[in-house]
Amino acid sequence: MGNIAFLLPLMVVVLLPTFGGTLSAYLPNITTDQLALLALKSHVIHDPQNLLATNWSTSTSVCNWIGVTCGSRHHRVTSLNFSGMGLTGTIPPHLGNLSFLAWFDISHNSFHGSLPFELVNLQRLKYLNFANNSFGGEIPSWFGSFTKLQSLFLQRNNLTGFIPLTLGNLSKLEMLSLYINHF
Numbered sequence: 001m002g003n004i005a006f007l008l009p010l011m012v013v014v015l016l017p018t019f020g021g022t023l024s025a026y027l028p029n030i031t032t033d034q035l036a037l038l039a040l041k042s043h044v045i046h047d048p049q050n051l052l053a054t055n056w057s058t059s060t061s062v063c064n065w066i067g068v069t070c071g072s073r074h075h076r077v078t079s080l081n082f083s084g085m086g087l088t089g090t091i092p093p094h095l096g097n098l099s100f101l102a103w104f105d106i107s108h109n110s111f112h113g114s115l116p117f118e119l120v121n122l123q124r125l126k127y128l129n130f131a132n133n134s135f136g137g138e139i140p141s142w143f144g145s146f147t148k149l150q151s152l153f154l155q156r157n158n159l160t161g162f163i164p165l166t167l168g169n170l171s172k173l174e175m176l177s178l179y180i181n182h183f
Contacts, residue, residue: 030070032097033077034062039094046088046110069103076100083129084108093118105129107153115140122146129153131177136160139178144169151175158182 041052055066062077063070069079078100088110095101096118104122107129114137115130125146131153139159143152144166150173159181167176 028076028097028099030062030075030077033100034058036092036094036097037062037065037068037077039092040089043092044087044089046086048086051085052087071100074100078124079103081105082109087111091116091119095119096121098122100124102148103127106133107131109133111135112158113137117142120145123148125149126172127151130157132156134158138162139164139167141166143167146170147172149173153177154181156180 037056038058041056044052047053051066056062061070062068063075067080067082067085068077069081070076071078077098079102080098081103083105084107086109087106090113091106091111093116096116099121101122102124104125104127108131110133111130112134115135117140120140120142123146126148128146128149128151132155135154135157137159138161139154141164143149144164146152147170149170152167152170152173152175155177156179159178161183163178163183167173
């Protein structure tokens with residue numbers, strides 16, 4: 001019995017560095033945020049001011065990229081503001097990995113397509129503005145899981161179908177704008 005009690009701590013000391021490195025590779029960090037933003041950059045097919053092409057470089061921290069704000073506590077992306085930049089493209093599912101994102105504004109651009117399910121992971125969202133784009137499809141029912149959401153702007157898109165009842169779950173919602181869609 002004494003040998004087993006000795007072996008367990010020894011195994012932890014020997015194996016922890018091996019598995020600890022592997023485990024840390026899967027924990028979200030600023031590199032996860034960088035990869036998500038680079039995926040967005042690759043999904044932008046038109047950037048008339050070359051803002052992303054000239055500013056979003058792996059040689060600088062994402063926290064210094066145009067339109068990106070990071071929190072001072074965790075040094076993770078907390079805000080994306082691309083309003084009025086004239087961007088055209090689609091939203092990649094990778095943006096769902098921005099687990100600290102609280103402010104997401106891509107209004108007044110030409111984003112299109114449907115909204116990827118992976119955005120459901122953005123559970124810290126307080127402000128979401130996708131207005132004045134060309135998003136299609138239905139308003140996803142999973143928008144109702146954004147329990148911290150205070151403002152939701154989806155007006156002037158090509159959204160169809162019905163307004164999901166799950167939006168009634170948004171107890172902190174103060175602003176909702178859905179006009180000029182195809183409901």
